[in-house]
Every structure is written in structure tokens, then in C-alpha cells.
Amino acid sequence: xxxxxxxxxxxxxxxxxxxxxxxxxxxxxxxxxxxxxxxxxxxxxxxxxxxxxxxxxxxxxxxxxxxxxxxxxxxxxxxxxxxxxxxxxxxxxxxxxxxxxxxxxxxxxxxxxxxxxxxxxxxxxxxxxxxxxxxxxxxxxxxxxxxxxxxxxxxxxxxxxxxxxxxxxxxxxxxxxxxxxxxxxxxxxxxxxxxxxxxxxxxxxxxxxxxxxxxxxxxxxxxxxxxxxxxxxxxxxxxxxxxxxxxxxxxxxxxxxxxxxxxxxxxxxxxxxxxxxxxxxxxxxxxxxxxxxxxxxxxxxxxxxxxxxxxxxxxxxxxxxxxxxxxxxxxxxxxxxxxxxxxxxxxxxxxxxxxxxxxxxxxxxxxxxxxxxxxxxxxxxxxxxxxxxxxxxxxxxxxxxxxxxx
Numbered sequence: 296x297x298x299x300x301x302x303x304x305x306x307x308x309x310x311x312x313x314x315x316x317x318x319x320x321x322x323x324x325x326x327x328x329x330x331x332x333x334x335x336x337x338x339x340x341x342x343x344x345x346x347x348x349x350x351x352x353x354x355x356x357x358x359x360x361x362x363x364x365x366x367x368x369x370x371x372x373x374x375x376x377x378x379x380x381x382x383x384x385x386x387x388x389x390x391x392x393x394x395x396x397x398x399x400x401x402x403x404x405x406x407x408x409x410x411x412x413x414x415x416x417x418x419x420x421x422x423x424x425x426x427x428x429x430x431x432x433x434x435x436x437x438x439x440x441x442x443x444x445x446x447x448x449x450x451x452x453x454x455x456x457x458x459x460x461x462x463x464x465x466x467x468x469x470x471x472x473x474x475x476x477x478x479x480x481x482x483x484x485x486x487x488x489x490x491x492x493x494x495x496x497x498x499x500x501x502x503x504x505x506x507x508x509x510x511x512x513x514x515x516x517x518x519x520x521x522x523x524x525x526x527x528x529x530x531x532x533x534x535x536x537x538x539x540x541x542x543x544x545x546x547x548x549x550x551x552x553x554x555x556x557x558x559x560x561x562x563x564x565x566x567x568x569x570x571x572x573x574x575x576x577x578x579x580x581x582x583x584x585x586x587x588x589x590x591x592x593x594x595x596x597x598x599x600x601x602x603x604x605x606x607x608x609x610x611x612x613x614x615x616x617x618x619x620x621x622x623x624x625x626x627x628x629x630x631x632x633x634x635x636x637x638x639x640x641x642x643x644x645x646x647x648x649x650x651x652x653x654x655x656x657x658x659x660x661x662x663x664x665x666x667x668x669x670x671x672x673x674x675x676x677x678x679x680x681x682x683x684x685x686x687x688x689x690x691x692x693x694x695x696x697x698x699x700x701x
Contacts, residue, residue, distance in 0.1 A: 340533075341609045344521055349468045374694055389443060391409075394449050397458040398454055415690050419690060444488070456502055462515075463495075491525075495519050501539070510536075512535075516532040533613070536602050540617045540621075541554045542554045545620075571586070579627065580624040580627030582628070621657055632675060
């Protein structure tokens, strides 16, 4: 890193200060690309973990149960949607595999859909258990989780990290609810071993692919860390989050170029622009994948909100750190999905696809809890209710998070 010329008359402390000041001010891409993206090293894990505490907490579940029992909207319609889905079936048969092989866009698809959907089913059934207190749903969730923990050994092929991130995001949500609200789960230890040995090693190291990969992997890592009560794994996941979010969502305070994630190797302007899908004009809320399509962008924004939601339950609220980026990103993409014309300076004047059912968690946190005005995001969120599942790692978030004060 260039530091400039330090006058010899400066004392040691002053010299260090001058070094730091010059380094922070230097405009070179290589310097901007590494220093601002470095994740803080301070510990984040709680001394005592809160359970259930992955995406949904007991107070949140109690709120939802009360709203559903009262027949209140939008929770009752969201509950009916969930219970009418294939994921809530009490006759579901799990389809575990020793090796799940997933290529690009799940081609080949050897167990990829089965794994993701069984994980979503386990989470769905755990929610159904808590709301109804009907033990059959808890027992079916246990049956599915036990079936997989008895069999799976590995994920292979090019999409293995992302596949592990998606399934590994849903499994701990289900496991947390069942372990800490149901009377008995003898196989919970084996399930934890599965998460530690099969899932965590695949996701903990992160990824330098498109940002939604690392964000989904980090969501899985932090959820697994909570279930395992693994403070080191939790701290590592939070470090990944702090390095990736500023590299995924641009705000004007970043300067002329977006930040980059630590270790990315994006050390020139050309490399950064290429990574941002060729976009060279940057605006508040732009995502690294906006010009790819809104669906993949939605994956990233969803994972960001999920990680922040889990951290809040564990006593260290990450929302304030990323609130400005997340609210701008949700607002920008919601605005154009709602029909505002796309300027030529944004992705050549055209955006593809839609965000999907991903705005409830972030909107509830930022607008309802933190008080940000988010008109476009609110309109889109309410228009999409009840938000269902994307069949990957998002499920039933109108039910769990719409206007949830807990």
C-alpha cells in the first residue's frame, strides 16, 4: 500500500497517524478494494446462546400463534397457505442421499431438490407443530431430519457450496424449534454431528463467486453455529457477513467504486465493474447482482436479513451496521419491480425477473422496528402477501415476520 512520504521529524505516534490518514485518503483501486472491505475482528458470539434462535424466536412464534388463533390477517391466510402446501404433509417421505451432487443450475440434480425441499419441509412442520401444538407435526419433522442425518456424507460438483448453503439455512431453523420446544428428540445429537461434519466445513470458508453464494453460505454457517453453540464458528460467520455486505450493496459513501470482499482479488476498476455485471454507474442500493437479475439479487438480500435477524436474537444486533445499505437496496429494487421505468444508466435500462418472496424480514426490521420510511418496499411487501416459499431457502415469511414486534 502506498503511504506517501513521512517527514522524519515526526515522532512514532505521529508517523503512524500520518500513515493511516494517507492510506485512507488514497484513491487507488487496489487500496480502496482491500482496506474498506476488511471485516472487523471483534468477537460477536453471545456468552449464552438463545434458543430457539435461528430466524425465529420463541416470542416471535408466540406472537404468530396468537395471531393465527385469533384469525387475524395477514397471518391466518399465510398460515392456511403454509398448511396447504406440500411441505406440511404428514405423509411426506424423506429422500436422503449419502452424496448430493449438484452442478450449475442443479444440472446434474442428484438429490439437490430433494434435500432442499426436505429441509424446508422440516422447517414447515416445525412451525406447524408450534402453532397447532399437534405432536404429529413435530414427529414428522424429526422423522425427516433423522432420515438425513443417518445417511448424508457429502455434497459434490460445482454447486456444492451453494446447495449446502441453501439446505443448511433451513435445517437449523427446524432443529432449533424442535429441540427447544418439543418434548423429546433423541436424534438431535446425531443431527448436530451432521451439521458440523457435512455442512459447516462446506460453507464456513465463504466464496468469491457472486455475492448471493457467500451470503447464503454465511446464513447457513451462523444458523449451524447457533444450534451447535459454537462460538468460534459464529464469530467467523459474522466476520464473513461484515466483509461481504458492504461488497454486495453499494451506497454513495463508498466513493466512486463499490467496496470488495476481503481476498477477492478485485484490485482494478475493470475487474470491479466486470464483477458488477458490467455496471459502471453506481447508485444507492445497487447490488452486485442487480444487472444479472432481480431473483439472484433477492437471494442475497434475503440472506442478509436472515443473518441480521438471527444475530439480533443472539444479543448482537447487526441491523444497525447494514441498515442503510439494506433499506436502499430493498427500496431501489422494489421501486422498479413496481413499475418505475429503469433509467438507461441502470443495467442499460432493463431489469430482469423479480425479487421473490424475500422482503418481509428486512422490511419488518427496518421499517417497523427501526422506523425507516420504506414506501416502495412496503407496497411491494403488502402486494405479495402472503409470501410463500422460493423452494430453495425462503419460506412463509409473512406468517413469521409480518408486523411481528417480538
